[in-house]
Amino acid sequence: MNWKSLSAGSQRQVMRDEPLVEDVEIRGHIIDSLILPKVLDQITSRGGSFRVKDISIGQGRHDPSYALIEVQACDRGQLREILAEIADHGAVPTALHDCRLATADMDGAFPEGFYSSTNQRTEVRLEGAWIEVDKQEMDCGIVVDTATRTACCVPMCDERRGQQVVIGHAGVRVLPPELTSERQAFEFMGSAVSTEKPKGAAIREIAAEMRRQKATGGKMLLVGGPAIIHTGSGEHVCRLIRAGFVDVLFAGNALATHDIEQSLFGTSLGVRLDHGGSVEGGHEHHLRAINRIRRIGSIRRAVETGQLTAGVMYECVKHDIPFVLAGSIRDDGPLPDVITDVLAAQQAMRDHLPGVTFALMIASTLHSVAVGNLLPAWVKVVCVDINPSTVIKLSDRGTFQTVGLVTDVEPFLRALMQELNL
Amino acid sequence: MAAPQPWILMCRPDHYGIEYEINAWMSRERPANRELAAIQWQALHDLLLAAGARISLLEPALGLPDLVFTANAAMIYRRTAVLARFRHEVRQREVPSNEAWLAAAGFDIAHVPPDTYFEGAGDALFCGDTLFAGYRLRSDALGHQQVGARLGVRVIPLELIDPYYYHLDTCFCPLSPGEAIWYPGAFDEYGHRAITQLVEHLIEVQRDEAEHFACNAVVVGREVITNIGCPRLHAALAAAGYTPRETELSEFVKAGGSAKCLTLRLDGEEAAAWRDR
Numbered sequence: 209m210n211w212k213s214l215s216a217g218s219q220r221q222v223m224r225d226e227p228l229v230e231d232v233e234i235r236g237h238i239i240d241s242l243i244l245p246k247v248l249d250q251i252t253s254r255g256g257s258f259r260v261k262d263i264s265i266g267q268g269r270h271d272p273s274y275a276l277i278e279v280q281a282c283d284r285g286q287l288r289e290i291l292a293e294i295a296d297h298g299a300v301p302t303a304l305h306d307c308r309l310a311t312a313d314m315d316g317a318f319p320e321g322f323y324s325s326t327n328q329r330t331e332v333r334l335e336g337a338w339i340e341v342d343k344q345e346m347d348c349g350i351v352v353d354t355a356t357r358t359a360c361c362v363p364m365c366d367e368r369r370g371q372q373v374v375i376g377h378a379g380v381r382v383l384p385p386e387l388t389s390e391r392q393a394f395e396f397m398g399s400a401v402s403t404e405k406p407k408g409a410a411i412r413e414i415a416a417e418m419r420r421q422k423a424t425g426g427k428m429l430l431v432g433g434p435a436i437i438h439t440g441s442g443e444h445v446c447r448l449i450r451a452g453f454v455d456v457l458f459a460g461n462a463l464a465t466h467d468i469e470q471s472l473f474g475t476s477l478g479v480r481l482d483h484g485g486s487v488e489g490g491h492e493h494h495l496r497a498i499n500r501i502r503r504i505g506s507i508r509r510a511v512e513t514g515q516l517t518a519g520v521m522y523e524c525v526k527h528d529i530p531f532v533l534a535g536s537i538r539d540d541g542p543l544p545d546v547i548t549d550v551l552a553a554q555q556a557m558r559d560h561l562p563g564v565t566f567a568l569m570i571a572s573t574l575h576s577v578a579v580g581n582l583l584p585a586w587v588k589v590v591c592v593d594i595n596p597s598t599v600i601k602l603s604d605r606g607t608f609q610t611v612g613l614v615t616d617v618e619p620f621l622r623a624l625m626q627e628l629n630l
Numbered sequence: 631m632a633a634p635q636p637w638i639l640m641c642r643p644d645h646y647g648i649e650y651e652i653n654a655w656m657s658r659e660r661p662a663n664r665e666l667a668a669i670q671w672q673a674l675h676d677l678l679l680a681a682g683a684r685i686s687l688l689e690p691a692l693g694l695p696d697l698v699f700t701a702n703a704a705m706i707y708r709r710t711a712v713l714a715r716f717r718h719e720v721r722q723r724e725v726p727s728n729e730a731w732l733a734a735a736g737f738d739i740a741h742v743p744p745d746t747y748f749e750g751a752g753d754a755l756f757c758g759d760t761l762f763a764g765y766r767l768r769s770d771a772l773g774h775q776q777v778g779a780r781l782g783v784r785v786i787p788l789e790l791i792d793p794y795y796y797h798l799d800t801c802f803c804p805l806s807p808g809e810a811i812w813y814p815g816a817f818d819e820y821g822h823r824a825i826t827q828l829v830e831h832l833i834e835v836q837r838d839e840a841e842h843f844a845c846n847a848v849v850v851g852r853e854v855i856t857n858i859g860c861p862r863l864h865a866a867l868a869a870a871g872y873t874p875r876e877t878e879l880s881e882f883v884k885a886g887g888s889a890k891c892l893t894l895r896l897d898g899e900e901a902a903a904w905r906d907r
Contacts (some may be wrong), residue, residue, distance in 0.1 A: 235775060235779070236771075236774070236775030236778055236779070236785055236787070237775075237778065237784050237785055237786055240784065240786055240824065240827075240828065241785075241786040241787050241788070241820075241824050242820040242823055242824050243771065243787055243820070245820070246789075246820045269759075269784060270759075270782060270783060270784050272775070272778070272779060296765075296766055296770075296771065297765075297771050297787070297789070298765075298770070298771035298772040298774075298775055298787065300772060
């Protein structure tokens with residue numbers, strides 16, 4: 209685990225003293241005219257350096273190109289000098305302009321050149337003032353309502369004709385995590401994943417964080433896969449729910465199905481959890497479980513009518529913990545509560561995300577990555593999986609705030625129970 | 631079908647003079663002789679008429695001595711006139727006269743964004759389908775890019791590095807698509823590479839002739855009209871199949887202008903690929 213040694217306060221101090229980078233953008237026929245190499249040469253010849261953060265080269269003779277360049281300098285004076293010089297060639301700081309807006313000309317797609325969002329706290333400039341973007345989510349567009357002076361991330365499929373969409377990087381600023389204050393306590397940045405790292409200390413920290421979240425009214429999300437049930441950890445999760453450490457649950461058909469299968473038949477995928485042996489006809493249990501719930505109508509109704517009396521889903525219903533079960537193409541049944549339209553499922557998850565401050569993702573590649581995509585960067589994420597690639601996948605997709613633990617689910621949850629005194 | 635008649639906007643030098651100093655050529659200690667200026671202007675006017683051009687006249691205005699340099703009024707693209715926004719306040723006052731005339735002539739008026747400078751055809755010249763655009767001394771690179779984006783044309787911004795060649799039309803003159811006159815000393819290395827890569831046939835002007843505004847030429851059909859003092863350019867033009875003509879414009883050189891500066895081609899320059907032929 210890559211624990212940050214630098215405190216948040218000292219990081220902010222560093223940022224304040226040396227804000228020596230500035231994003232500039234330049235567009236037009238910057239390749240043919242050699243304006244781009246000229247600007248880059250101007251930066252280096254004045255002692256600065258640069259990083260091309262984004263570039264798109266016009267394909268046709270008349271298509272303009274675009275580059276977003278981070279200018280880096282040793283001190284403020286040098287940065288000012290470089291920015292003044294390159295501004296003359298058309299490279300202008302993205303922060304000096306209002307955001308550019310284009311009207312969406314169709315439903316379900318943004319205008320060309322739309323700004324593609326990150327999961328970091330973002331602001332857009334409107335008539336000289338910076339306004340915070342609501343519903344921060346990566347890989348969305350930003351829709352601005354100029355009348356109410358509000359902005360929010362909107363997924364591509366939800367875009368509606370006539371909306372005002374931010375184009376390009378001008379007038380958009382992304383606040384680095386160091387500057388987003390007060391969310392620094394859980395310094396899990398940099399998700400070095402290894403099977404070789406000691407788990408005890410990490411689990412102790414996670415438990416401490418969960419207690420902190422509970423004490424401060426944080427909202428905790430559990431994203432779980434069926435291995436929770438297969439490994440016999442269902443009861444650990446039930447205890448977490450009963451103790452108030454889960455405020456919302458995201459899962460798929462499988463977790464709920466095997467949880468209910470266990471409650472109804474004592475097996476998970478046909479295997480007895482008490483002695484680990486197979487049961488004759490046990491492979492049918494999960495289908496019979498699904499069928500039973502489908503006949504009843506819903507998981508909640510199964511609990512309310514006394515037909516489902518234990519398990520993770522039972523505890524959710526009993527404790528009024530909302531859950532979203534998102535379907536996938538390999539689902540049996542599915543359970544009647546499963547949302548099979550993936551866009552509707554995404555939206556249902558989004559509806560529960562406001563206020564979430566902590567996410568524990570256990571043994572679920574698909575749902576972990578999907579939820580990771582929806583979460584803003586300041587939500588702390590713990591991802592536990594036996595497979596390192598799940599954790600790596602999550603961080604590769606830009607969920608930088610993830611701390612990964614490569615371990616079997618059951619020992620993790622057992623240790624977590626001990627740390628939480630449950 | 632016959633090609634449409636070349637159409638040029640000019641402005642009589644009734645109120646012309648060196649009343650301020652906004653470029654390296656101007657000095658109030660070297661005033662222009664208005665009577666001589668009128669004679670020189672008339673001679674240019676007559677040469678253009680003889681070359682087959684139709685000439686419209688912009689009303690001169692007291693206090694606007696540089697209104698005579700109509701090349702800076704706007705950049706013409708088809709029926710759109712992208713109006714100049716001058717860097718110097720003394721010339722910014724010309725804008726209402728230019729706008730009124732161009733609008734009355736039926737052009738759609740386009741403006742550059744408020745925070746950019748753009749000095750019309752003085753800094754923006756089509757060669758083929760590409761707009762070559764001078765920047766740094768008068769117009770802004772950003773303004774050119776925005777004009778290009780608006781018109782949907784390729785724009786090649788060229789930095790002007792010599793204050794004596796403060797507008798692109800003082801050092802670069804497209805003759806036909808793929809062919810131009812240029813003075814390399816006015817550009818930096820990037821400009822050299824861009825121009826030599828993008829313009830197939832280049833006629834290079836030497837410094838002494840560049841100082842006589844050799845590049846500030848008006849092209850009408852195969853006729854190329856310049857100030858006097860450019861014999862080597864004229865020889866090169868003749869060798870390339872053009873008919874060079876010269877007429878003395880010394881009084882306008884005092885203000886940093888010459889033949890091209892005194893004209894605005896309204897139907898598209900000869901070298902513009904989009905022009906009806």
